[in-house]
Amino acid sequence: MLVTLLVAGVLAGAAVGGWFFQRDHHLRAFAATPVSLPAPVTVDVPPGIGPRTLARRLAERGVVTDAELLYLYLRREGLGPRLKAGEYEFSGALTPAQVVEHLVSGKVKLYRITVPEGLRAQEVFALLAASELRLDARKLEALSTDATFLRLTKVPAKSLEGFLFPDTYAFPRGESEEAVLDRMVMRAYAEYQRAAEATxxxxxxxxxxxxxxxxxxxxxxxxxxxxxxxxxxxxxxxxxxxxxxxxxxxxxxxxxxxxxxxxxxxxxxxxxxxxxxxxxxxxxxxxxxxxxxxxxxxxxxxxxxxxxxxxxxxxxxxxxxxxxxxxxxxxxxxxxxxxxxxxxxxxxxxxx
Known part of the structure; x- marks a missing residue:
């Protein structure tokens, strides 16, 4: 009787081990098999999203072929806590492992906007508001003369007029009005310093x-x-x-x-x-x-x-x-x- 139980236990353990081996092999194959996207796909990853919900969202957008397998892969690799929120763009042929690597890297989609030379501040604000960044023109204008914001950006004037450097910028969706203006001001300072060296x-x-x-x-x-x-x-x-x-x-x-x-x-x-x-x-x-x-x-x-x-x-x-x-x-x-x-x-x- 004891021998029978021992044999049964060994067989059961072997069966479980075989199942885990098969699953692991299946996950490795899944993670290494690329999916070809006919066109770029943008996926929004909101803060606090769970691995299962994210896996389902990626599968619905065609970035991966199987939501459950992606979820199991994330769990096996312990990557859930390392996923970063943001808007991501996927294109070409990508394996699920590469998709996950992209999400862990935090390399979110950037939107480029060109500010031509010689625009007035109000024209710059209108350009930013009409761009894919979807910034608030009224907030931009309010910040441009806000004493506290001017002090934080070290602008020695009563407004940002003249300090919004014309250039091509790249920002992620959701960037704040403060961050966008601050970056433009910092560029203005840098270019002024370069010019000042040749005074x-x-x-x-x-x-x-x-x-x-x-x-x-x-x-x-x-x-x-x-x-x-x-x-x-x-x-x-x-x-x-x-x-x-x-x-x-x-x-x-x-x-x-x-x-x-x-x-x-x-x-x-x-x-x-x-x-x-x-x-x-x-x-x-x-x-x-x-x-x-x-x-x-x-x-x-x-x-x-x-x-x-x-x-x-x-x-x-x-x-x-x-x-x-x-x-x-x-x-x-x-x-x-x-x-x-x-x-x-x-x-x-x-x-x-």
Missing amino acids: KPRVHLGMVEAITLASIVEKETGAPEERARIACVFHNRLARGMRLETDPTVLYALYLLRGAYPKNLTREDLRTAHPYNTYKVAGLPPGPIANPGAAALRAALAPDDCDDLFFVSRNDGTHVFCPTYACHEALVKQWQVDFFRAAPAKPPEAKP
Whole structure:
């Protein structure tokens, strides 16, 4: 009787061992068999999701073929606690083991957004709100003038205008408005420091002043080769105590006064009293009027060496430059009077 029981026990143990061996072999085969995805698949992994629920979600999206086997694999490897929340993208041919490795790595899906040079803060906020990041434009705008947030980001101004560096960024879905703005500000600091290393000896501008001048240069020309020369004109005017008399600052002043940009500037607009109106106020305006890029920052701190005090638009995005007022008057007649008289057309709208 005892021998019979011992034999039965051995056989039962062998059967259980065989079952575990088979299961383990099956799991290894499952984990190593790739699944080819015909198109990228995005799966959201919320915080606190359980391994079984996650396995089912991945199977429903076609990332793995068997939810139960994936769950058993996660349990066997003890990976449940190591899974990280976030939005993940899967593409191509992936084995379940590679899928799990991706989830453990925390390499969440990133959304790229490009912020062009020369946008105003409100335009940047609208761009971020319309992107796949789904940020709150009203919160972004509130943060941009919030004293506490400005102090945390070490912005030495009353708003983030000028400190939202134009670049291509990559953020995960769910990134906070604070984190996005902070990253842009940090990029602005880094680019300013790079530009400051090449500052010419005759240039004496603090950070806010340099960014302010760079923002004016950015708005005055779309021709990259002109930035340093336009900056030279403004530096020459500042050195002589002349007003800058630059239209983009008037447009910004009118925006602050009226909440909207005019399509065209009038003589009355140029006479409007405001700290940002450089036709009325000497020196630089109180702060930036847009968010300049790296090239404009370099131009503001390392301008060309020139004698020019004026520039006139050729009506094609470029300018002609003059050292004297007499020369300037002649060019205004040529490019702003005779040009439109010879080819009647609606003058180009002022660009904010």
